[in-house]
Amino acid sequence: MKLKLIFLIQFIYLKHVLPEKSKIAIIGSGIGGSSCAYFLKQNIGNAVNIDLYEGNKIGGRLATVEHFDTSYEIGGCVIHEANKYMNYFRNKFKLKKRVDDSDENLGIYDKNGFQFLSSNFKIITYAKILWRYGFSIYRLRSFIEDMLHKFDKIYDLQEKGKSFATVEELFAEADQSFLPYFNVTSKDGFSKFAKVNERTINDLVKGSLRVNYGQANNVHLFVGSVSVAGMFGDLWAVDGGNKKIPELLVQHSQVNFFKNYVYKIEFDKKHKKYVVQSLDNQTNQKLTITYDIVVLANPINSDSKTPIKFANFTKPILVQGKYQRTTATLISGHLNGSYYGLSKNNVPHTIIHNDETDIINSIGKIRPVTKVKKYDDDIWKIFSQQPLTADKLDRLFEKYEIINVKDWLAYPKYEKLGLSNEFILHDKLYYINAIEWAASAMEMSVIGAKNVALLIQKKLSSNEAESYKVKEDYKKVEL
Ligand SMILES: Cc1cc2nc3c(=O)[nH]c(=O)nc-3n(C[C@H](O)[C@H](O)[C@H](O)COP(=O)(O)OP(=O)(O)OC[C@H]3O[C@@H](n4cnc5c(N)ncnc54)[C@H](O)[C@@H]3O)c2cc1C
Numbered sequence: 265m266k267l268k269l270i271f272l273i274q275f276i277y278l279k280h281v282l283p284e285k286s287k288i289a290i291i292g293s294g295i296g297g298s299s300c301a302y303f304l305k306q307n308i309g310n311a312v313n314i315d316l317y318e319g320n321k322i323g324g325r326l327a328t329v330e331h332f333d334t335s336y337e338i339g340g341c342v343i344h345e346a347n348k349y350m351n352y353f354r355n356k357f358k359l360k361k362r363v364d365d366s367d368e369n370l371g372i373y374d375k376n377g378f379q380f381l382s383s384n385f386k387i388i389t390y391a392k393i394l395w396r397y398g399f400s401i402y403r404l405r406s407f408i409e410d411m412l413h414k415f416d417k418i419y420d421l422q423e424k425g426k427s428f429a430t431v432e433e434l435f436a437e438a439d440q441s442f443l444p445y446f447n448v449t450s451k452d453g454f455s456k457f458a459k460v461n462e463r464t465i466n467d468l469v470k471g472s473l474r475v476n477y478g479q480a481n482n483v484h485l486f487v488g489s490v491s492v493a494g495m496f497g498d499l500w501a502v503d504g505g506n507k508k509i510p511e512l513l514v515q516h517s518q519v520n521f522f523k524n525y526v527y528k529i530e531f532d533k534k535h536k537k538y539v540v541q542s543l544d545n546q547t548n549q550k551l552t553i554t555y556d557i558v559v560l561a562n563p564i565n566s567d568s569k570t571p572i573k574f575a576n577f578t579k580p581i582l583v584q585g586k587y588q589r590t591t592a593t594l595i596s597g598h599l600n601g602s603y604y605g606l607s608k609n610n611v612p613h614t615i616i617h618n619d620e621t622d623i624i625n626s627i628g629k630i631r632p633v634t635k636v637k638k639y640d641d642d643i644w645k646i647f648s649q650q651p652l653t654a655d656k657l658d659r660l661f662e663k664y665e666i667i668n669v670k671d672w673l674a675y676p677k678y679e680k681l682g683l684s685n686e687f688i689l690h691d692k693l694y695y696i697n698a699i700e701w702a703a704s705a706m707e708m709s710v711i712g713a714k715n716v717a718l719l720i721q722k723k724l725s726s727n728e729a730e731s732y733k734v735k736e737d738y739k740k741v742e743l
Pocket residue numbers: 291292293294295296297317318319320321322323324325326338339340341342343524525526527561562563570571572590592672673674675697704705706707709
């Protein structure tokens with residue numbers, strides 16, 4: 265009887281007084297999942313045990329492909345100077361910046377030929393820009409600068425530890441004036457809010473959206489602005505490849521890493537926990553582990569190639585929207601000037617295909633991820649809506665070799681206006697990629713990851729407060 269009482273006291277003590285480490289599963293080790301693991305470890309490392317699941321490769325949409333002795337970016341390639349978290353990680357891990365400082369020519373091409381062609385002489389290019397776009401180019405720039413300034417407030421909020429249940433709430437708190445941006449197309453929004461003329465919207469806004477999102481200016485103004493921001497301000501990449509950042513984040517997060525594909529998450533109503541079922545890709549072995557908290561750091565779009573089944577939930581988990589297919593084709597070869605009606609020496613380094621009916625979005629010359637003395641100088645990356653046929657490539661290139669073709673479900677299809685995406689899908693089930701519906705970019709995934717890490721921190725501290733309350737009640741009973 266005495267022994268039973270001791271066991272009972274021990275059980276109550278362990279259960280209610282000593283806080284147990286919370287078990288967290290993060291699904292996906294792209295920049296979103298890896299940075300969430302890192303933030304959690306930094307802020308509440310002692311209170312959590314993290315398992316990180318990855319069905320493919322660390323880095324996700326940040327990936328490189330090999331060609332001879334060097335590699336090339338095939339996914340997310342450039343980072344804006346205003347991206348504070350990406351810059352912070354680069355500094356933290358002592359990685360070098362890779363900046364493309366070569367003066368490269370740009371052409372905007374449609375069915376009527378080149379609408380804009382830059383010159384080898386900067387002064388002529390500026391004159392051409394002014395002639396074609398007039399003051400709209402300055403208005404566009406100042407609108408983007410203002411947007412970036414307002415965007416900075418998100419960093420201040422996160423620094424103060426503020427977290428938000430929805431993407432909309434996050435933007436509303438940063439600056440109320442962001443909200444209308446989600447309810448107007450880029451075509452109408454740049455005209456209404458930035459007073460930019462139609463030609464500038466048609467050439468530059470649409471052109472940037474073709475390159476960056478494989479879409480046109482019917483997408484909402486916020487994603488349009490993120491896209492256009494890349495035209496102004498310096499861009500950089502990580503020397504050695506952008507995927508180095510997620511790789512280092514994983515290394516520094518002390519997670520248990522499972523090279524497994526998660527296919528089912530079941531809610532255990534009785535214990536209020538999540539049962540995560542996964543499959544090891546190599547051995548085909550199944551694994552089932554129960555968690556207090558689950559973070560989805562992978563898109564759960566309706567056309568996902570790696571879908572997860574959600575079972576037994578008290579409210580349905582909405583798998584919303586589709587992703588835009590973008591095929592990245594890497595070619596070593598000579599671009600055929602006559603395809604564009606140009607002589608060989610006048611072919612620009614980047615050509616935006618601005619017709620929405622054209623399956624090619626853009627063609628651009630690219631450089632290796634590390635500066636090497638000797639490299640193939642004629643490497644081109646083509647973004648298209650679907651894989652290119654041999655016939656199309658034969659017409660585009662004089663002589664060529666295909667290095668790699670990567671068919672991405674690249675970013676959300678921003679077909680609908682409005683924004684009501686949720687970071688909290690269910691109690692203690694979080695979704696980082698909700699933020700991609702505002703705009704898909706590396707920095708956006710990190711902001712989503714930081715928000716989810718803060719939400720978890722808040723949840724755990726409220727649980728802790730609960731457990732202290734239990735402790736107090738327990739003492740009262742003792743008295
Ligand atoms: C071609 C291309 C060009 C781009 N260019 C730029 C750019 O220049 N600048 C920029 O900022 N952004 C760019 N982006 C967007 C940027 O790459 C993404 O927004 C960002 O990398 C998304 O990171 P993430 O971690 O949220 O998602 P992901 O990188 O997609 O990571 C999700 C991870 O989850 C894994 N996963 C999925 N399902 C499961 C499952 N069921 N079980 C286990 N693991 C799973 C995946 O394998 C993946 O590794 C580009 C994207 C593409 C495709």
